[in-house]
Amino acid sequence: MPHRNLKLVALLATLAACGGDEPKPVIDAAAWLPVLPDPLDPSQTCSESATRLEEGLVEVDTTLCNHVTLSQPSLLRLREGDVLDLFAFHSALSAPEPAQGRMAVWIDDVLVWEALPDIPSSEVIYLETVDAPQDFDKGATVQLHISNHGGNSWRFVSLDRL
Numbered sequence: 001m002p003h004r005n006l007k008l009v010a011l012l013a014t015l016a017a018c019g020g021d022e023p024k025p026v027i028d029a030a031a032w033l034p035v036l037p038d039p040l041d042p043s044q045t046c047s048e049s050a051t052r053l054e055e056g057l058v059e060v061d062t063t064l065c066n067h068v069t070l071s072q073p074s075l076l077r078l079r080e081g082d083v084l085d086l087f088a089f090h091s092a093l094s095a096p097e098p099a100q101g102r103m104a105v106w107i108d109d110v111l112v113w114e115a116l117p118d119i120p121s122s123e124v125i126y127l128e129t130v131d132a133p134q135d136f137d138k139g140a141t142v143q144l145h146i147s148n149h150g151g152n153s154w155r156f157v158s159l160d161r162l
Contacts, residue, residue: 021162023085023158023160023161024075024076024160024161025076025158025160026075026076026078026159026160027074027075027158027159028072028075029056029057029058029158030053031072032051032070032071032072033071034071035070035071038067040069040147041067050062050064050068051068054155057158058156059153059154059155060146060156062146062148062150062151062153062154066147066148067147068145068147069145070144071144073139073141074107074136074137074139074140074142075138076138077135078132078136079132079135080135081131082131082132082162083129083162084112084129084130084132084159084161084162085128085129085158085160086113086127086130087126087157087159088103088115088125088154088155088156089123089154090117090154091123091154092122092123092152093117093118093119093121093148093150093152094119094151094152095119095120095149095150096149096150097149098118099119099148099150100116100117101117101118101119101146101152101154102114102115102116102148103115103117103126103144103145103146103154104144104145105142105144105145106141107136108140108141109141110133110134112130112132119148142159144156
């Protein structure tokens with residue numbers, strides 16, 4: 001299924017769930033910047049070519065780098081309990097040996113969402129809602145972390161406040 005169709009499905013599901021209110025983006029897919037050195041693994045030196053903007057989403061190719069953290073300022077102020085809608089997915093995951101992947105989102109160093117898929121595994125689409133665990137100011141640091149062993153493709157589409 002093309003990425004554009006996945007985004008449309010997610011948007012329609014979000015609109016149906018929230019009674020037609022338009023979601024407000026917390027992040028801008030084009031604004032992600034690599035965090036170097038990576039706070040979770042300072043020995044990791046990844047080239048910027050491991051990430052790219054593709055059709056309005058950020059893609060991380062772990063063939064080029066198995067561990068990356070991206071960052072950007074929040075576009076909105078969030079209040080504790082605000083409902084956040086997240087859309088991300090990965091292709092089928094493979095590695096020379098069984099392992100576990102990780103995709104996680106932090107705001108100001110507070111873990112907001114995390115997925116820990118086993119490797120190998122099939123493609124997974126994450127259409128999830130989570131509550132903001134505390135208040136965050138506009139401009140708070142939003143971080144996206146992706147790690148795994150093996151050449152795989154991970155995509156982060158959106159994080160919106162409903």
